[in-house]
Amino acid sequence: MRATGPDELVGWIAASGLLAVMVWCAVRWLIHGKSVPDPWDAATAARLDDPEIKPLCTRCLCPHEETDWFCPNCGMAASPTTNWMPYLNYLSLGDVFRHGTSGDIPLHWTAVLGYILVSSIYYGGFVVPFIWLSPLLGSLAAIPGLVFLAFYWRQLAGNIRRHRDEQDHRPTPIEAGTGIAPAG
Numbered sequence: 001m002r003a004t005g006p007d008e009l010v011g012w013i014a015a016s017g018l019l020a021v022m023v024w025c026a027v028r029w030l031i032h033g034k035s036v037p038d039p040w041d042a043a044t045a046a047r048l049d050d051p052e053i054k055p056l057c058t059r060c061l062c063p064h065e066e067t068d069w070f071c072p073n074c075g076m077a078a079s080p081t082t083n084w085m086p087y088l089n090y091l092s093l094g095d096v097f098r099h100g101t102s103g104d105i106p107l108h109w110t111a112v113l114g115y116i117l118v119s120s121i122y123y124g125g126f127v128v129p130f131i132w133l134s135p136l137l138g139s140l141a142a143i144p145g146l147v148f149l150a151f152y153w154r155q156l157a158g159n160i161r162r163h164r165d166e167q168d169h170r171p172t173p174i175e176a177g178t179g180i181a182p183a184g
């Protein structure tokens with residue numbers, strides 16, 4: 001075993017001491033730290049505990065029951081546990097994929113990147129067990145996988161184009177009569 005020199009020992013003691021101080025500060029901050037007040041008033045805070053108040057869908061703002069797995073209006077996963085349940089998570093994933101090809105909300109480029117990545121994994125991923133069984137089976141399974149993937153990307157591109165066209169042809173606030181006319 002390598003002998004530890006006095007310099008190295010001092011270094012270890014200093015590092016351990018520093019770590020102990022950092023942990024102690026973190027624990028102190030967690031216990032004694034000031035809690036931030038709610039950004040809403042007391043009446044709103046009281047209403048949040050009212051059992052009559054229903055949760056809202058985070059996509060369409062439609063109220064739904066606390067026990068609903070999916071929004072009854074738009075089909076988005078409504079419960080915090082839906083996406084963790086086997087079988088239900090596939091329905092939720094289907095809703096996400098559908099939103100990419102026909103959703104009403106324009107897609108940010110990061111979302112498009114995510115759609116390309118996830119669709120490649122899901123449409124291409126099922127080929128893996130076939131490749132494991134035999135390379136020939138894998139090649140045969142890749143054909144429908146690539147067809148589905150190409151079809152999905154075509155629909156995704158169509159949705160992106162639709163949102164871009166709508167944005168280009170959206171009237172300006174002045175054209176729509178809701179803006180302030182320029183002075184002069």
Ligand SMILES: [Zn+2]
Pocket residue numbers: 057058059060061062071072073074075076
């Ligand atoms: Zn909804």
